[in-house]
Amino acid sequence: MFTIGAECSRCGEVYPPDNILTVCPKCGGAFLFQYDLAKVAGKVSKRDLENREDTFWKFRELLPLSSPNNIVSLGEPYTPILQFQRGNKAVSKSF
Numbered sequence: 241m242f243t244i245g246a247e248c249s250r251c252g253e254v255y256p257p258d259n260i261l262t263v264c265p266k267c268g269g270a271f272l273f274q275y276d277l278a279k280v281a282g283k284v285s286k287r288d289l290e291n292r293e294d295t296f297w298k299f300r301e302l303l304p305l306s307s308p309n310n311i312v313s314l315g316e317p318y319t320p321i322l323q324f325q326r327g328n329k330a331v332s333k334s335f
């Protein structure tokens with residue numbers, strides 16, 4: 241797991257990543273997750289990401305997941321990035 245903490249966006253309290261709550265118990269603020277990005281970069285390359293299925297779990301290293309064995313999926317898709325052009329015509333663009 242590359243999540244190193246969950247910081248409350250209101251009061252700044254930091255919680256351990258292995259006990260994820262929905263909101264801060266002190267003030268009800270939303271969490272901002274903190275990651276060890278250097279560790280992620282050493283483990284996952286851009287090519288790795290390109291070769292993965294376009295699902296929600298494509299960026300699993302940036303989710304508070306302790307083991308890939310804990311992934312539960314109902315086939316939720318990956319949200320594509322769309323480029324809008326004049327005339328409201330959306331063009332799909334892969335990155």
Ligand SMILES: [Zn+2]
Pocket residue numbers: 248249250251252253264265266267268269
């Ligand atoms: Zn808080």
